Amino acid sequence: MTIEVTLLGTGSPLPSPDRAGPSTLVRAGSNLFLFDAGRAVGLRLAASGVVAPMLSAVFLTHLHSDHITDLNDVVTSRWVMSPGPAPLPIVGPVGTAVVVDAILAMLGPDIGYRLAHHDDLTDGPQPVVTEVAGGVVFDEDGVRVIAAPTDHRPVEPTLGFRIEHEGTAVVIGGDGVPCAGLDELCAGADAYVQTVLREDLVRAVPFQRFLDTIDYHSTVQQAAQTAARAGVGTLVMTHPVPAPQPGTEGEWVALAAEHFGGTVVLGEDLTTVTV
Numbered sequence: 001m002t003i004e005v006t007l008l009g010t011g012s013p014l015p016s017p018d019r020a021g022p023s024t025l026v027r028a029g030s031n032l033f034l035f036d037a038g039r040a041v042g043l044r045l046a047a048s049g050v051v052a053p054m055l056s057a058v059f060l061t062h063l064h065s066d067h068i069t070d071l072n073d074v075v076t077s078r079w080v081m082s083p084g085p086a087p088l089p090i091v092g093p094v095g096t097a098v099v100v101d102a103i104l105a106m107l108g109p110d111i112g113y114r115l116a117h118h119d120d121l122t123d124g125p126q127p128v129v130t131e132v133a134g135g136v137v138f139d140e141d142g143v144r145v146i147a148a149p150t151d152h153r154p155v156e157p158t159l160g161f162r163i164e165h166e167g168t169a170v171v172i173g174g175d176g177v178p179c180a181g182l183d184e185l186c187a188g189a190d191a192y193v194q195t196v197l198r199e200d201l202v203r204a205v206p207f208q209r210f211l212d213t214i215d216y217h218s219t220v221q222q223a224a225q226t227a228a229r230a231g232v233g234t235l236v237m238t239h240p241v242p243a244p245q246p247g248t249e250g251e252w253v254a255l256a257a258e259h260f261g262g263t264v265v266l267g268e269d270l271t272t273v274t275v
């Protein structure tokens, strides 16, 4: 019982009243990590009893809009809710620095208003960006986070992350299809969180832009096969495409169970898995 995973948002780019944008909270030891920062991440963090000043670091799997829509909210909340300077480590793929610089530029007027109004605020937000291609990206207090390249082409580069604490491991696979980097991250993991797509349902929608999503997301079956190959304990399906119709959740789990003998969870917002 050493790592807790909370799916903050399980949605996709299509707005849903029930599913916030993709983001996942991981508690490991004394650390709280945020993976991606999709639509309404601040609301779901609050529902989990977490506010931005409590985060140890933010990790970005990739720079698709649905995964970073509310990163600006995390940056601002961290800044205005912290009593003193509060650098926010942000680890992501190449391109992250450009995005964060643009967020700071977008927030320019707001930062100016607050600095002018509050005498005790002497500096603006302090995101500290580290762009990585892989390797150990966090190593403190017995908690390690390891990154590896994933395959979400034509979106490049993209990352998956493995969080390790006291012999327990959790993987945040992000979007993308099975690949060697993902297999390596998943090897023997207790839980594996993966974006999934139902090809049969997407193919039923005659809209090319939607059909285009098939070839760069893991299907339910592929996610289950990755989990089986890697000897994972629990497969946590998130960011389901399309959003499951109420009452059909069991179908998704059954499809995965055809390829994977471990525990299968189809996530909703605020689903928590502890391993």
Ligand SMILES: [Zn+2]
Residues within 6 Å of the ligand: 062, 064, 152, 155, 175
């Ligand atoms: Zn994506």
Ligand SMILES: [Zn+2]
Residues within 6 Å of the ligand: 012, 013, 022, 064, 066, 067, 175, 195, 239
């Ligand atoms: Zn996505």
